[in-house]
Amino acid sequence: MLSSASFATLASRDECPVGSRSTRSATFSSLDWRTVVLQGRRLGVKADWRRRVAVSATFAHADLTAAPLSARDPLNFVSFTSSSSSPPSSSLPSARSVLQLARMAAPAPPAPAPAAAPAPAPPCVPKVVQHQVNEGLSFSLTCDLELDITATTFEEVTLPLKGVALIGDWTCRVDRQEEGGKSEKAVHIQHGDLDVGAFGKDVDVMMKVLAVTPDDRWLLSSAHWRHCPAPNASEDDPFVAYTGYQLDIRQDDIDDLRSMTDGDFDPASHRRYRVHFQLAQRKTTPTPEAKELMYRMRDLDLSPTPYDVRFFFPNACDGGAELWSETGFLSGASYYFDCLLSSGFCETVTHSKKRPRTRKSAPAATSQTPADADAKDFDDSDDETDELYFERRSSVLHEHEGDCPLEYKQVTITKTAFSTYRAVLGFMRTGYIVFAPLTSACKPSNPSASRTRREHLLNLRRKTPTSAVSPKSVFRLAHLIELDDLPDLCLADLRRQLTVEIAPVELVDDASICFDAWREVIIDFIFENCEAVEESQGWKDLQGKIRRDEVPGAAPIMLELMSRFTPKKAKGASFVHICLCLNAR
Known part of the structure; x- marks a missing residue:
């Protein structure tokens, strides 16, 4: 609002007409002329003067500073005379006063709009440019179907297949196909729209349908697509690929199977069928494993006697046992062996004889080398596996006679089992190893088990090309000689074998005390299955042993376990209680 002083000041200014033609023709739309009139009434200005102010204000230009003011404008419809310091009743305000009054009464012009922000960049959407599967892919898929294969009326059924490891929208569809006036069932394995050769350029695809019973599986129909892109x-x-594979089930196939099974397969009553789909890419390049083996044995054919490293096990059996390998292979497979064999830790032996014979007396054992452990193996050692092995065959130790002397490096092993070392050396060559059950999972350690560990070893010996060995012993040896992949396999086997009954036993085993990675697997299992473990007999037995202080080294492990269970509060209460008791001692 305008004060009386401001209004009087405006009225006392020099008179001059308002603006020019453009000024008169414009309308100052932002001016609230009612505000001017009311303000004048409040200050006691006469009505005629207020009216003329308002009328003049409505014809003021919006840009009040743009048009110059002159003494008299013939185009202006209002004439102004000079005004004194206080406006008389017959005087009129000057044009400048009217304009200033309009400026003060009008609302402020809107602030200029801020500059528009730049449009955000479109989101980066990943796009598969190329997809290719190499290195001898082998993929199989199996689906079980409940199906009346003799039904005359049949509705199409589509089963989504979730979790398939390959790209595509995988489904299994069963429908009816009309061909040659005959109605036949058809099974489809669909992968959806893909590029030609997305699974390889030279692929063998096989698809078959089997009739399944609890005791038998009968082949009903099959089809093959060989040496073609997939x-x-x-x-x-x-340039457009098929979206899947189709296998027809003809009436002849049904009749043939019924005849071959002498009526055991009855299509009218049989309902369970199995669809098996296999996709195998033919190898067009050597595998990375083959390349690695060639790298390790690249100099094998350059020596008439390639085996120049002897691992001697004086305690394996009566007379001792030996394993042979090559310096080049061991150095290429293990940095640890590379350093060991190039240093002075190995005994160099030279023989001028060559005569293999069975020895019954053990030679004098040499001093322990760094390739052996500094303590006897764990409870799950492979000494029992050694006993089974040497029960079937005698140890053959080789000496050499003749004109060609044999020089080799000898590594004497006294703390690690013969079978453990042999399995690890075999893994270094082939990538294959078989693990034996944990002692805690077998009788008599586990009363609920069906077999002893020895019985398991005998059973595995008939099924595998090499002796089954303890994952604990292999883990320790692999850790010692610095193999990267083998410890991961040992930990994976430990995860498979752990149960709520044996986890408490393994938690305080020597391997758990010695190796953080081994202990972490066991603690993770207990944490994930804490309620079941707390109720197990194994955990109750462990509680008693810890309270009687019969488990050396248990306190740090239990404190580590407590740190995992503390956030759970209610859960794992007995774990925390035991740890607090240990901490209070």
Whole structure:
């Protein structure tokens, strides 16, 4: 609002007409002329003067500073005379006063709009440019179906297949196909729209349907697609691939199977069928494993006597046992062996004889080398495996006679089992190893078990090409000689074998005390299954042993376990209680 002093000041200014033609023709739309009139009434200005102020204000230009003011404008419809310091009743305000009054009464012009922000960049959407599967892919898929294969009326059934490891939208569809006036069932394995050859350019695909019973599996129908891209290009457009594979089940197939089974397969009553789909890429390049083996044995054919490293096990059996390997292979497979064999830790032996014979007396054992452990193996050692091995065959120690002397490096092993070392050396060559059950999972350690560990070893010996060995012993040896992949396999086997009954036993085992990675697997299992473990007999037995201080080294492990269970509060109460008791001692 305007004060009386401001209003009087405006009225006392020099008179001059308002603006020019453009000024008169414009309308100052932002001016609230009612505000001017009311303000004048409040200050006691006469009505005629207020009216003329308002009328003049409505014809003021919006840009009040743009048009110059002159003494008299013939185009202006209002004439102004000079005004004194206080406006008389017959005087009129000057044009400048009117303009200033309009400026003060009008609301402030809107602030200029801020500059528009730049449009955000479109989101980066990943796009598969190329997809290719190499290195001898082998993929299989199996689906079980409940199906009346003799039904005359049949509705199409589509089963989504979730979790398939390959790209695509995988489904299994069963429908009816009309061919040659005959109605036949058809089974489809669909992968959806993919590029031609997305699974390889030279692939063998096999699809078959079997009739399944609890005791038998009978082949009903099968089809093969060999030496072709997968998926293959359609016949209509070489740049568009088929979306899947189709296997027809003809009436002849049904009749043939019924005849072959002497009526055991009855299509009218049989309902369970199995669809098996296999996709195998033919190897077009050597595998990375083959390359690694060639790298390790690249100099094997350059020496007439390639085996120049002898691992001697004086305690393995009566007379001792030996394993042979090559310096080049060991150095290429293990940095630890590379350092060991190039240093002075190995005994160099030279023989001028060559005569293999069975020895019954053990030679004098040499001093322990760094390739052996500094303590006897764990409870799950492979000494029992050694006993089974040497029960079937005698140890053959080789000496050499003749004109060609044999020089080799000898590594004497006294703390690690013969079978453990042999399994690890075999893994270094082939990548294959078989693990034996944990002692805690077998009788008599586990009363609920069905077999002893020895019985398990005998059973595995008939099924595998090499002796089954303890994952604990292998883990320790692999850790010692610095193999990267083998410890991970040992930990994976430990995860498979752990149960709520044996986890408490393994938690305070020597391997758990010695190796953080081994102990972490066991603690993770207990944490995930804490309620079941707390109720197990194994955990109750462990509680008693810890309270009687019969488990050396248990306190740090239990404190580590407590740190995992503290956030759970209510859960794992007995774990925390035991740890607090240990901490209070």
